[in-house]
Amino acid sequence: MEGMLFTTQKALHLLVTGDPELWSIVMLSFSVSLKAIILTTPPAMLVAYSLVNGNFPGIRIILAVFNSLLSVPTVVIGLFLYVMLTRQGPFGDLRLLFSQTAMVIGQILLCFPILVALGYATINAADRRVRETAITLGAPWWFTILTVLYEVRFGLLAAVLTGFGRIISEVGISMMVGGNILGYTRNITTAIALETSKGEFAQGIALGIVLLVLAFVLTTFLTYVQGKQEMST
């Protein structure tokens, strides 16, 4: 095994020289996770809003279900999706196993309950008068929802950032339904997990640095955004 110093040097070299394989893996991670978060946010916010303001039976139970879904391990989500998408499975004909689409679906399953739970907490803390003001000034139902969501936008953005941080750093789902195919489904986390086991440390360390920098940027931004929300309420 090469010396630690040499490996780290090689990792930094890969990063700063813009190694095409490395950066295509990074781009793939972002592309999959951005698609997942963009597709999840609107329906999750609508569900969260209805759980706060709706009056239908079973709201408490639905909330409890979403809260318990928060702690489902990613490999279990991966397993579930694998069984659904495998050739013999109910959705086998779609031929989606080991594709980016499968990874996007899995990450949606992972962040949907997170966004609903955090969105619920944020919207529930919104001032009741916002909704009443919108309604009494004649806003149609959908504009009333937009008005309420806009008043707590920083809290909702914090929820979205948290969800994004979770899905871009998960391994289990991407590994099981993506399959770590180079140039097609290999993302940051599956590359780190598998390349390292083959003794390819430099790329793993370089990708690890990318993930750490991303985590740092997300957390800093999150702190800033949460401060904004507290100031505006």
Add this chain to the structure above:
Amino acid sequence: MSEPLLVFRGIEKTFAETNILRNVDISLYPGKCILLSGNNGSGKTTLLKIIAGLETPSRAEIEFSGKSHSWKSAIRSIRREIIYLHQQPYLLSGTVESNVSYGLRFTHLNRKQLRESVKEALEWAGLADVAKQQAKTLSGGVQQRVAFTRAWILKPKVLLLDEPMANMDIESREQACDLLKRMKSEGMSIVITSHDTNIIDGLIDIHFSLSDGKLD
């Protein structure tokens, strides 16, 4: 007296097994102002919110144009003619101007009419100087004026004011009284809640007080 605009009959409201409102009837007349007094917690705010369609009653009927309807079936259609102003108004994020124009988006005014209408309203309320300021940064009294203008600009048939004078100094109160009198003469039906009954003399046509869930 002329024909009532709206009659609410048999309003009942129960919160956690307590009857806040018991079989309350109230008629709203065009160009008349009702004062609703009563102790803290007597249900004044609850009654106004039921009339405005913001709170669901346990039971209520609404009568208009000679027909009686259940609250549930009729409230959606009449709600757009009724505006409720909170005891402490909530101004939305954005400028004073965007708050005042909020409800106009849902009317049939075009852009140009909308802008002129907002400009006129801001001048009318003496808010032209603060039009571009963030609404949430203003003092309580000015916020109240913004909320009032935001409602007035929509020319509702019924205006429900919850303790409108509480945050105002004497000068603002007198101004507000004059405004309300003008709105009355334009045929608007107004309901005001207040503990203090003498300051708004000359404005009030009918006085009800709410106690034990009943109106006298």
